[in-house]
Amino acid sequence: MSRLTGDQLKKLAAVGSQYPAPAGEVLFLAGDASYDFFVVLEGIAEIIDRLGTSEQRLVASYGHAEFLGEIGMLTGERSRFAGIMKRPGRLLRVPLQQIQTIVAQDSDLSEHVLRTFLARRANLLRRGAGITLIGSRYDERCRVLLHSFSLSRMAVEWLDLEDRPEAEVLLRRLKVSLTDLPVILIPGRPLMRNPQPADIAAEFGESPHAVGDQEMCDLLVVGGGPGGLAAAVYGASEGLRTALIDEHAFGGQAATSSRIENYLGFPAGLPGAELAARGAIQAAKFGVQLHRNTRAAAFTSENGIHTVTCDDGRAFSAHDVIIATGANHRRLAVPGIEAWESNGVYYSATVVEATYSRGRPVAVIGGANSAGQAALFLARTSDPVYLIVRGDNLERSMSHYLIDAIAADPKVQVRAQTEVVGISADSEVTGLDVVDWTSQQRSALTVSAVFVFIGATPCTEWLDEQLAMDPDGFLLTGQDVALPPGHRMPLPFETSLPGVFCVGDVRSGSVKRVATAVGEASAAVRLIFERRRVDGAEVL
Numbered sequence: 001m002s003r004l005t006g007d008q009l010k011k012l013a014a015v016g017s018q019y020p021a022p023a024g025e026v027l028f029l030a031g032d033a034s035y036d037f038f039v040v041l042e043g044i045a046e047i048i049d050r051l052g053t054s055e056q057r058l059v060a061s062y063g064h065a066e067f068l069g070e071i072g073m074l075t076g077e078r079s080r081f082a083g084i085m086k087r088p089g090r091l092l093r094v095p096l097q098q099i100q101t102i103v104a105q106d107s108d109l110s111e112h113v114l115r116t117f118l119a120r121r122a123n124l125l126r127r128g129a130g131i132t133l134i135g136s137r138y139d140e141r142c143r144v145l146l147h148s149f150s151l152s153r154m155a156v157e158w159l160d161l162e163d164r165p166e167a168e169v170l171l172r173r174l175k176v177s178l179t180d181l182p183v184i185l186i187p188g189r190p191l192m193r194n195p196q197p198a199d200i201a202a203e204f205g206e207s208p209h210a211v212g213d214q215e216m217c218d219l220l221v222v223g224g225g226p227g228g229l230a231a232a233v234y235g236a237s238e239g240l241r242t243a244l245i246d247e248h249a250f251g252g253q254a255a256t257s258s259r260i261e262n263y264l265g266f267p268a269g270l271p272g273a274e275l276a277a278r279g280a281i282q283a284a285k286f287g288v289q290l291h292r293n294t295r296a297a298a299f300t301s302e303n304g305i306h307t308v309t310c311d312d313g314r315a316f317s318a319h320d321v322i323i324a325t326g327a328n329h330r331r332l333a334v335p336g337i338e339a340w341e342s343n344g345v346y347y348s349a350t351v352v353e354a355t356y357s358r359g360r361p362v363a364v365i366g367g368a369n370s371a372g373q374a375a376l377f378l379a380r381t382s383d384p385v386y387l388i389v390r391g392d393n394l395e396r397s398m399s400h401y402l403i404d405a406i407a408a409d410p411k412v413q414v415r416a417q418t419e420v421v422g423i424s425a426d427s428e429v430t431g432l433d434v435v436d437w438t439s440q441q442r443s444a445l446t447v448s449a450v451f452v453f454i455g456a457t458p459c460t461e462w463l464d465e466q467l468a469m470d471p472d473g474f475l476l477t478g479q480d481v482a483l484p485p486g487h488r489m490p491l492p493f494e495t496s497l498p499g500v501f502c503v504g505d506v507r508s509g510s511v512k513r514v515a516t517a518v519g520e521a522s523a524a525v526r527l528i529f530e531r532r533r534v535d536g537a538e539v540l
Contacts, residue, residue, distance in 0.1 A: 002066045002116045004039065008109055009065060009092070012039060015102070016094035021045075027068065027083035027091075031188020035079050037099040038068045043089015049129050050187050051082040059129055060120070061086065070124065071117040074103060075250075075280055076290065077204070080130035080155070080187055104285040114281075118274055121153065125351045128157035134171060135182030136161040137343040141194065142182040146342035150352050151256065152204070152249035152293065153273060160343070163427050197295065198312035204293045217241045217289070219528065220318035222296050222308055223459070225252025227504030227517030228324035229279035234525040235322075236286035243289040243316055245308070247459075250283075250292060251276020252326050253370070254514050256348040258377035261401055263514055275514070291316075296325070296462045301497060308462075319499065320528045323463075323475065324521065326505040327456030332365060337423050344429030345450045349374035354381050357449040363432055365420060366453030367391050372402035374451050379411040386445055387414045388434065423450070458506045468496035474508035477501070491531055493524040498535060501527065 004012070021027075021043065028035035030051065038045065040062050047059040047068065059081055062068060068083050073096065085091075094102075103110045124130060133149070135142030137160050149156045159167035161181075176183055180193040192199055219235040221228045224246030232244040244250075254260065257272035284290060297311040307317045329347040331337075337345055346353045349364070354377065362382045364375045367389040375387045387406065393416055394403050406412050415434070422433030424444070432445045458473045468476040478492040493501045501524040504510060504517035 002062065004065045004067065004112070008112065009039070011102070011106065011109060012037075012094050013092060015098040016092045018090055018092050021085045021089055021091045023085055023088045025085040027085070028079050029082050029188055030080055031186070032079040034076075034096050035069070035073065035083070036096050037073070037094040038083065039092040039094070040064060040066050040068075041090040041092055043085060043091075044087040045091075046084050046086045048082045048084055049080075051084070057129075059124075059127075067113075067116075069117060070120040071114075071277055072121070074100060074114075074117065075277065076284075078189070082187075100281070100284070103281060114274065114277060118271070118277060121155070121273070122351050124155035125153065126355050128155060128355075130155040130157075130187065132157045132159060132185040133182060134159045134161070134167050134176075134185070138162070138339060139182060143342040145182060145184070145195075147347075148200070148248060148293070150342070150346075150348060150350060153251075153255065153350065153352075154204070154249075156352075196312075197310075201293050201310070201312040201314075216305075217243045217316070217318045219243075219320050219322065219525075220245070220306070220308060220316050221322045221324060223252070223324035223326055223504070223506070224248075224250035224280075224292065225324060225326050225504060225517065226254050226275065226279065226514045227326075227521045228252070228322070229276070229283055230518040230521035231322045231324060231503060231525055232283045232288045233279065233286060234522050235528070236283065236288045238525060238529075240320075240525075240528070242287075243291065243318070244283060245291040245294040245296065245310065245316060247295040247325075248293060249276070250280045250290070253329075253348070256350050257370070257373050258349070259373070260514055262399065299463050299466060301466075301500070304499060306497075306500060320531070321500045322521070322524050323495070323500065323502045323506060324504045324517070325459035325462075327458045327474075329370075329453060330455045330457055332420065332450075332452045332454060334420055334423050340423065340425055340429055340450075344425065344448070345423070345452065347452050349377055349451050353449065353451070354378055357382050359383070360448035361386070361446055362449045362451065363388055363420075363445060363447045364451045364453065366455075367394055368397045368453065368455075369399055369402060371451075371453035372398050372406055374453060375412050376402070376405055376409060378451065379409050382449075383411045385412045386447065387412055388418050388420060388432075389414065389416050390419055392416055420450075456505065460506060466497070467500065470508040472508075474510075475502040475506055476508050480508060488534065491527045491534075493520060493527060494531065499528075499531060 045062050049057050049059050161167050184192040218240040219242045221231045221244045232242050235242040255272045255276035259269040261269040295311045296308050298309040300307045306321045309315045358381045363386040365388045375385050379385045417437045419435050420432050424431040435442050460473050468481050481490045481496045495502050503520035503524050
């Protein structure tokens with residue numbers, strides 16, 4: 001419920017302005033780089049998708065003491081919808097900068113606004129309102145975009161050429177040839193034909209005030225999961241000019257978790273998306289340069305200056321670097337499964353993927369916490385949920401609070417000592433072939449979607465083996481680094497290259513927990529100052 005209390009309205013009125021608004025007044029349009037925070041005092045305001053087109057539809061309607069907007073307002077995304085006065089009345093208009101300040105400082109308003117904004121984004125994800133993607137399930141470029149949009153928690157309606165006849169009609173109307181696929185239709189923005197990384201970064205990667213020539217910064221954080229966000233917040237709060245880049249949206253894999261139950265200070269649990277949003281807003285509060293949808297592609301170091309070049313051609317340089325790129329979920333080695341990735345086979349479980357299989361059976365593969373959280377989340381909308389585990393039981397790799405919750409949920413069926421060996425599909429995923437190693441019997445499970453959580457591979461390919469790694473590709477730090485005699489021993493969390501630190505899941509031997517990554521980030525920032533003292537570098 002977005003209705004504000006009397007005290008909350010007074011706080012906003014102190015930093016905003018009231019004015020009469022006639023019916024039909026445009027408050028903001030789809031494609032606007034930013035927009036202000038509007039509260040309806042009298043009358044009715046509406047949010048419209050695809051305003052002025054044959055596909056125009058109502059998204060939401062707001063009345064007395066309700067406010068407009070969703071989480072993209074605070075994270076620097078363009079508006080994807082139009083705000084229009086339906087009935088005449090009065091509005092309270094609060095400048096964007098003022099609402100950002102209030103959210104960062106006023107705990108009461110921050111809690112109310114953030115929870116409302118996040119709930120609205122979740123609703124948009126379920127409805128697929130805003131952006132339209134047209135492409136074939138068999139096109140790898142389309143699957144990559146679907147996966148990226150999912151990780152970025154962006155509301156997308158996908159028109160699959162293989163089973164959506166309206167897709168071809170729309171392409172003919174837009175005069176788009178098959179060679180231009182996939183295409184992205186964004187309300188208020190130019191049509192994107194077969195977008196390249198630079199196109200995606202330009203449209204979705206920058207907040208309105210972040211575009212421009214890159215300056216040398218004191219600290220560059222690569223990876224925007226909990227560890228990266230924490231490093232950026234701690235670095236900027238300590239006076240370091242800090243930039244943060246991430247391949248997708250901020251929050252990493254933790255942001256796709258329906259609820260993090262074991263994070264200190266949140267006894268009722270904390271949705272991953274909320275943790276990510278709060279972290280990004282906090283980083284912006286301290287002046288961090290935030291760059292999302294920006295994938296690190298290459299790394300160089302010369303004379304104490306470290307440079308990360310991204311796949312869109314931009315380069316970021318810094319005196320110190322904290323690598324927090326995490327790890328990607330390992331792919332399931334089953335013949336033919338790649339054709340169904342992001343289209344029935346998923347490596348995350350958010351409201352987007354859950355929508356596709358609502359009311360139907362699904363399978364979750366894996367025995368660690370991420371698999372358990374996914375199974376419980378999916379059981380809210382799917383029945384049954386098969387949790388397929390190769391091991392004897394869940395005790396070896398899953399937290400007990402999750403094991404207890406799974407045992408208490410009748411919709412979740414655990415299949416231990418079971419391995420997936422095949423997948424069946426026609427126009428969509430229809431089932432899995434599994435082997436029960438206890439009985440040595442092979443059988444078929446009827447499922448509409450498969451969610452894979454079977455371990456992870458480190459995101460270190462962009463480093464081109466320039467830093468010391470363990471046999472699995474995770475970065476070595478501190479005393480684990482073997483250096484020739486005469487070289488300074490790396491500090492804790494420091495890699496084999498002075499001034500380059502590493503925290504979180506990408507670090508060899510790390511504990512794969514949100515709280516651990518945040519703690520490592522805090523320590524790494526403090527050690528940057530120690531590194532500069534030891535190496536005789538300038539200490540800010």
